[in-house]
Amino acid sequence: MNVIEVKDVSKKYRIYYDKGSTLKEKILFRNRNKYEDKWVLKDINLKIKKGETVGLIGENGSGKSTLLKLLTRIIYPNKGEIIVKGKVSSLLELGAGFHPDMTGRENIYTNASIFGLTRKEIDDRIDDIISFSELEESIDNPVRTYSSGMYMRLAFSVAINVEADILLVDEILAVGDASFQAKCFNKMQELKNKGTTIIIVSHDLGSIERLCDKSVWIDKGIIKSIGIPYDVDAEYLDFMGQKRNKKKEGKNQGTKASNNNDEQEEDDQKQDSNQQNKEKDDRWGNKFVEILNPRLTNEKNEVASIFKSGEKVNIRFEYIRHNKEIQSPVFGIGIFRDDGLNCYSTNTHIDKIQNISISDSGEVECVLKELNLLEGKYTLDLAVHDEDGLPYDYIRKILSFEVYSKNKDVGVFRLKHHWNIID
Numbered sequence: 001m002n003v004i005e006v007k008d009v010s011k012k013y014r015i016y017y018d019k020g021s022t023l024k025e026k027i028l029f030r031n032r033n034k035y036e037d038k039w040v041l042k043d044i045n046l047k048i049k050k051g052e053t054v055g056l057i058g059e060n061g062s063g064k065s066t067l068l069k070l071l072t073r074i075i076y077p078n079k080g081e082i083i084v085k086g087k088v089s090s091l092l093e094l095g096a097g098f099h100p101d102m103t104g105r106e107n108i109y110t111n112a113s114i115f116g117l118t119r120k121e122i123d124d125r126i127d128d129i130i131s132f133s134e135l136e137e138s139i140d141n142p143v144r145t146y147s148s149g150m151y152m153r154l155a156f157s158v159a160i161n162v163e164a165d166i167l168l169v170d171e172i173l174a175v176g177d178a179s180f181q182a183k184c185f186n187k188m189q190e191l192k193n194k195g196t197t198i199i200i201v202s203h204d205l206g207s208i209e210r211l212c213d214k215s216v217w218i219d220k221g222i223i224k225s226i227g228i229p230y231d232v233d234a235e236y237l238d239f240m241g242q243k244r245n246k247k248k249e250g251k252n253q254g255t256k257a258s259n260n261n262d263e264q265e266e267d268d269q270k271q272d273s274n275q276q277n278k279e280k281d282d283r284w285g286n287k288f289v290e291i292l293n294p295r296l297t298n299e300k301n302e303v304a305s306i307f308k309s310g311e312k313v314n315i316r317f318e319y320i321r322h323n324k325e326i327q328s329p330v331f332g333i334g335i336f337r338d339d340g341l342n343c344y345s346t347n348t349h350i351d352k353i354q355n356i357s358i359s360d361s362g363e364v365e366c367v368l369k370e371l372n373l374l375e376g377k378y379t380l381d382l383a384v385h386d387e388d389g390l391p392y393d394y395i396r397k398i399l400s401f402e403v404y405s406k407n408k409d410v411g412v413f414r415l416k417h418h419w420n421i422i423d
């Protein structure tokens with residue numbers, strides 16, 4: 001049975017523009033439109049069954065909270081229809097609904113009564129609510145004296161103790177300390193097991209995967225994908241990774257394009273002097289063979305600096321031979337985590353690549369079939385040297401890159417594995 005049905009729902013906000021504060025501005029801008037309509041949700045269709053736990057994911061400003069507010073009926077759609085069957089409890093804006101001058105205890109009574117509990121029902125539960133919030137010592141102080149974490153504890157404790165059929169939660173797991181977050185998570189798991197329908201907005205994809213049966217990815221006000229969290233989250237992460245790569249590329253091109261002004265020259269000079277310092281500290285060797293134009297490319301053969309864990313990555317660079325006597329140098333790579341840990345290093349000698357014969361110039365590629373590093377920031381070292389390690393060109397931290405992952409395992413690498421539980 002569907003307990004929530006969202007049918008062709010669109011929502012717009014009206015944004016009013018200031019005509020200016022001075023008389024001159026008011027006259028100048030008198031014909032300016034007073035407002036603009038911004039559609040933040042467009043033709044949303046969604047069905048949620050009783051007992052389902054659904055995660056709403058998406059970039060900042062994509063419309064997730066707006067959808068939750070529509071389900072709570074704090075706001076209404078401009079188009080379409082929303083059907084919600086059952087008692088709804090919600091935890092949206094932090095502490096919304098609390099009166100700052102009332103004590104924690106008084107706020108529990110008013111807040112829980114908004115969710116439809118009678119005074120007797122609240123009396124029966126108040127000890128549980130206070131105990132879950134762990135606010136025994138400050139429960140009789142006005143809530144304006146509470147920290148944001150304390151607000152959240154109180155709000156969550158009320159929201160989960162009103163025995164609603166549907167619980168709507170916005171980003172709860174981002175607030176509060178780790179132990180309270182874990183307690184909230186367990187409580188939601190408990191409610192889920194009891195059959196409560198839960199819709200949760202979160203940027204913590206790991207929690208969504210552990211808790212939810214379904215993920216809904218909202219992008220710029222439309223539903224981009226619905227399905228098993230594992231799949232939808234992966235699609236979303238891919239999309240975000242590609243977007244960040246494009247942004248970075250754009251920025252680089254922008255810097256190159258605006259080469260003519262003084263500020264840019266100053267920046268270039270700073271960069272040059274940084275480069276010279278870097279050369280001193282991070283580059284050494286006799287340059288008999290020189291490394292040039294290093295880059296990392298992704299599965300699509302595009303130059304990139306952000307990769308999904310497990311993705312195929314090619315390390316590429318060119319070389320120029322300045323000393324013709326060098327026939328078969330050793331090429332090497334080293335990957336370091338941002339805390340300096342050497343995650344992996346190898347070279348053509350270790351890898352037993354025989355009979356390397358170079359020309360005056362050429363290109364080298366090291367193909368990493370699966371970059372199974374865990375999420376984090378990394379740098380790359382490149383080297384070309386002779387068989388005894390005498391460096392021709394050794395460059396530390398020549399490139400930086402990031403790895404993102406939806407897996408939350410800990411360590412350096414993701415080792416391929418599976419589990420067998422044997423009786």
Ligand SMILES: Nc1ncnc2c1ncn2[C@@H]1O[C@H](COP(=O)(O)OP(=O)(O)OP(=O)(O)O)[C@@H](O)[C@H]1O
Pocket residue numbers: 013014015040058059060061062063064065066067
């Ligand atoms: N009251 C409002 N008036 C005008 N615009 C609003 C209002 N509330 C939200 N918006 C705009 O609507 C869009 C969607 O906002 P919403 O809060 O739903 O996004 P979100 O996906 O929950 O983002 P986040 O992950 O940052 O919480 C944003 O561009 C936001 O600026």
